[in-house]
Amino acid sequence: MLKLYGFHTSHYFNMVKLALLEKGFEFEEVHSYPSREPLFLTMSPMGEVPFLEAREGFISDxxxxxxFLEEIIPEVPLLPEDVFERAKVRELMSILLQHIEQPVSRLLDHPDSKGSPDQARVDQVIVEVERGLDALARLARFDPYLCGKEFSYADVIAYHALDLVNSTMKKFAPWTAMDEMTDLADWRYTVAARPIVHQMDNTLISERDTFSADS
Known part of the structure; x- marks a missing residue:
């Protein structure tokens, strides 16, 4: 059985978890945080989560x-069969992770002494994220999913990345870019209505409520 390492409030962890559930895998969740301990680095070379344990070993990123999941169960595809269309899904995945999500992560990873990023950093991130969103808007079909009629890995990544991006940007600056994208709002509603996504969202809400009550 596959094992997924990470923690429930990580959007990266939840991307992989949703992919596993959508493809019908049986898997075990192993609660863990990033670490630079030597043993941990043998499983995740960058010391990051999530990572996956398979029979043959460990896979990160x-x-x-x-x-890897697509190769194991191609019968439940989250990538299109057509080679060009597969590339377009990967293109959107790259934009979402590298040009929308990653710039925003700099606002969380490098706060100043007051616990907030400086305004110059915020302004730079705004420019980068809006460029990424502009690219997303040009590439996405919203028919009803990002890459067409079939749910794909691009939707998996976007669903868990964009909410974090939106909420984070609103903490540090006046931010309406995503609220004004009506196609994006309709797309999110469509994804949230998928049975597995709906069930997973309810589980996350319950887990977060339990964590808040215990802390």
Missing amino acids: VPVIME
């Missing part, structure tokens, strides 16, 4: 894990 979200897109790499998703490609």
Whole structure:
């Protein structure tokens, strides 16, 4: 059985978890946090989560894990059969992770002494994220999913990345870019209505409520 290492409030962890559930895998969740301990680095070379344990060994990096899952169960595809269309899904995955999600992560990883990023950093991130969103808007079909009529890994990544991006940007700056994208709102509603996504969202809400009550 596969094992997924990470923690429930990690959007990266939840991307992989949703992919596993959508493809019908049986898997075990192993609660863990990033670490630089030597033993941990033998499982995750960068010391990051999530990572996946298979019979043959360990795999890290979200897109790499998703490609691995696709190879194991191609009968439940989250990538199109057509080679060009597969590339377009990967293109959107790259934009979402590298040009929308990653810039925003700099606002969380490098706060100043007051616990907030400086305004210059915020302004730079705004420019980068809006460029990424502009690219997303040009590439996405919203028919009803990002890459057409079939749910794909691009939707998996976007569903868990974009909410974090939106909520984070609103903490540090006046931010309406995503609220004004009506196609994006309709897309999110469609994804949230999928049975597995709906069930997973309810589980996450319950887990977060339990964590808040215990802390």
